[in-house]
Amino acid sequence: MIQHIVMLDLPADHDSAELANVMAGLGALMHEIDGFLAFAHGPNRDFEGKSPDCAYAFVCTFADAAAVSAYHRDPTHQALGARLVALCQGGADGITVVDMEAEG
Template sequence: MIRHCVFLRLAPKADSAELDKVMLGLGDVVRRIPGCSGFRAGPNRDYESKSPDYPYGFTLDALDAEALATYAVDPEHKALGARLVALCEGGGDGVLVFDIDAV
């Protein structure tokens, strides 16, 4: 299994209603794609004070690299991703992606 982690450095002007809509849409995409599950999104609690520049993020689980690749090229995912990038400081530079092989 692969845990796909996405951390967002939101722009000060980011519209929280738009962020909520994008997260709902991404959750729908994950539920629709075989081999993908476990979508979770929310604010970064940053209990260790290590990542204050990334106030929001989401994760999903992919059964394997093929399922994650299917998610990556999905047209709805790409459209939602473009909306998400527009909410981030520096556009795409405000998005940090981290994939973990989870056993």
């Protein structure tokens, strides 16, 4: 299983309605892409003080690398990703991605 973890550096005055629309669009891809198993998103509470530049994050759970690849190639995902880039501080530099192969 692959956890696709995306952390967003959003300016304080970001368009929250646009962010909500993008999150809804990403969540809807679970019904379109085989092996896209789960989607969760929300604000970063940063309880340990380790990620002050991350205002928001989302996690996609995929069955395997083939499902992640299908997600990356998906035109709807690409369009939603471009909208996220426009929302983030520094554009693409405001997005951090980790693809963790989950064990256990």
